[in-house]
Amino acid sequence: MRIWNGAAGPLQVVAKGVFARGVLAKGLAPSAGRAVSRSGLRERTRLMALLAELWSQQVLARLGGRTMALGYVPVPVPERLLIAPQDLRTGDATLASEIYSGRFAFAGKVMLLDGRTPFELVPPSVEWAEALHGFGWLRHLKAAGTTIARANARSLVGDFMRDPGKARAVAARPDVAARRIISWLTQATFLLQDADHDFYRRFMRSLARQVRQLRRMANDAPDGQPRMLAVTALVFAGLCMSDQGRLLKAADKRLSEELDRQILPDGGPLTRNPGMLIELLLDLLPLRQAFTARNQPAPPALMNAVDRMMPMLRFFRHGDGAFAHFHGMGHTAADQLATILAFDDARGAPVANAPYSGYQRLDARALMVIADTGPPPPAMASWEAHASCLAFEFSSGRHRIVINCGVPEVHREMWRQVARSTAAHSTAVIADTSSCRFLQGGSMTRIFGAPIVSGPKHVDVQRGTRNNALLLRASHDGYAEPFGLIHQRSFRLAMEGNRLDGEDVFKAAEEGAKLPAETFAIRFHLHPSVTVERLDDPHTALLSLPNGEAWAFAAPHVPLGVEESVDLAAAGGPRRTAQLVLSGEVVRTPRVIWTFVRTREAQSVPPGRPPARG
Structure with missing residues (x-):
């Protein structure tokens, strides 16, 4: 080193x-x-x-009671999905035709299937593999809303369930697996409509298996956004899948611990990356709605964290709407930020002093x-x-x-x-x-x-x-x-x-x-x-x-x-x-x-x- x-x-x-x-x-x-x-x-x-x-923190994280409780909670195969959360990320119907034609363009790289499944391809970059195995692109097929797009989505999900392919190591990473679980849950209504019984059961078994793997690996995710994403996905699974009372209780507790630790008193993230606020809120806001849909009170830590984070969105914005470039912040997705700000009821002036962040x-x-x-x-x-x-x-x-x-x-x-x-x-x-x-x-x-x-x-x-x-x-x-x-x-x-x-x-x-x-x-x-x-x-x-x-x-x-x-x-x-x-x-x-x-x-x-x- x-x-x-x-x-x-x-x-x-x-x-x-x-x-x-x-x-x-x-x-x-x-x-x-x-x-x-x-x-x-x-x-x-x-x-x-x-x-x-660093080693001691890793060991303590694995030996601590909170991780043991989450890591060994049973996750039975659900009989059904109770709710499908809202996806706040925008889908583009024009991209559905590209996917249907076998053209997969992610992270600045384009790959053509030529009769193969996308999972059989050798990924041109790790970022391309992350996007593919995160399944966020399902929202584009849903935006098309056609029978062909739905059949194409089911076919691609089925291909993954049969064999994750060349990039199985990337697919198994906690942050990628978490994004895939959230994507499958948010697009479940689209995927499962008119699906035959065989696909339905395979989908439920695969979903349960991925959740079991993720609950064991949640603490292996890098600190910051990846670990928060992993825990958030487990709470989504507990809310959306039937027969997951113990998982929801354990994941809910773990999420509250991470929010209290990673979202600072002034609303900034522990990593000091402003972009983490956008990524987190795109998941936490639908999670808050999911608790309401299940007629369950959202954990106070979730409500308080969202309330603290909202003003910080305005803190980092320039007059053109872009976020300041600090600690890993890149291009600001204007549509995503506008969607989040629509949930801000206060709409007050940004704070001037963020000493904790x-x-x-x-x-x-x-x-x-x-x-x-x-x-x-x-x-x-x-x-x-x-x-x-x-x-x-x-x-x-x-x-x-x-x-x-x-x-x-x-x-x-x-x-x-x-x-x-x-x-x-x-x-x-x-x-x-x-x-x-x-x-x-x-x-x-x-x-x-x-x-x-x-x-x-x-x-x-x-x-x-x-x-x-x-x-x-x-x-x-x-x-x-x-x-x-x-x-x-x-x-x-x-x-x-x-x-x-x-x-x-x-x-x-x-x-x-x-x-x-x-x-x-x-x-x-x-x-x-x-x-x-x-x-x-x-x-x-x-x-x-x-x-x-x-x-x-x-x-x-x-x-x-x-x-x-x-x-x-x-x-x-x-x-x-x-x-x-x-x-x-x-x-x-x-x-x-x-x-x-x-x-x-x-x-x-x-x-x-x-x-x-x-």
Whole structure:
């Protein structure tokens, strides 16, 4: 095993021609030969302590009474299904014809059956296999609503019941099995209508067998969304399948425990991934309705968790409806988010302070700043967390200006190391090294993934108002051990909604110590819709938005560079964009001041015509 410091490294994407110039070479690559940490012995000691903690948590999870109760509860083959839950995810009837013709397009890959079942194919990617074996595509066949689509759906389900095929290991994973169980239950009415007795009995036996397997593996799912999904699927099974009183009681208790642990008091998720809120609510809201349909009270933990999560949906939204890109958040599915928000009766203003989740939000008229002001999540829940402390996103009205790179919808493994690095976020990077270190390689990663081994432990946050402006100041010690530095960042957002002032300060971690002779790069990744124009002043750039609005970015006394970047979370796949970079040496420039000022209001731009340059 080894520890990875979060820099991009020599990625295969360069050979594949994906933004080889600038993005990796300038913005996200590590300096050659730099050590991960200057205190190797302490790093190894901490790593061994972390692994011991991870092992102990795994053992305790298996030996604990709650897991034993769920893992051994009987699951008889049901005589019938009592209810079919609602599926809040949108089905597309046009995709049903593609499936019927033998064209299976998932996760950016297309496979043709050519007379075979889809399960006989060698999957082109793990993501493709996850989508296939999760059976979420049944909703498209249901949306078609035809007799042919129903027969096709039954045939494909029957193919899986006979033989899961080449990707049986993926199909058996707890998170994939949970998604498949939920998909079968939500589409049961569609599948079983006019079905013969033989298919009906095989379907019930297969469903019971999968639930038995899942209840034993629920705690093997990675912490966070996968484990929550597994427990949620078991509660669905207990509610929908007849003769499952003991399963429902045990799964209900386990779900309450996970919700109390994973949904923090301010409504944010333990993993700190905003996208987890959307995925969870798409399942928890129908689960809440399923309890009502069975004339049973929903567990208080479920009701309370939903009530806490709803306001956080608005917390992470920019003016264009997209979520901020933090800790694994990718492209925002607008239709799914709109469906969830329709269940929000309060429809109040978003909270500004989310201290348990580790985020802060500043709003001034149409301007918005969302900042990551928290340490990494606990080790067991950090397998997809990013080194993004003090990163921020900035938007004006319906237009995002400063973003983080985010993660793509497909090919996530190819971009994972780049996306998790500090350089992929709009914050300061010291010596091309991330503020977190990640476990990488070896047998441990097959068990635990790539959790964060070390990073910021103390993040101090202060906010207030002064002189008609919103103020936010935060600092983190993620660079204290490798470089003896504390990074402090301050924001001042004018309440008139026309200016954002920022300051980055590098201080010695120990009082009286000298600042190290290390380089820094303060990065501001721009949304692809933003056009950058360099001015004669080497410290200033003009930013133009699609609506004609213009902003000037200035950083006195610090060289300003404009380099290539990439928006990984863009709809349709990664898109080229630009980043503003302020660079220097910590010992020479320990304090950097920068400003965004609006220089031109939005204009009425005729369709198809670019805004005029100012």
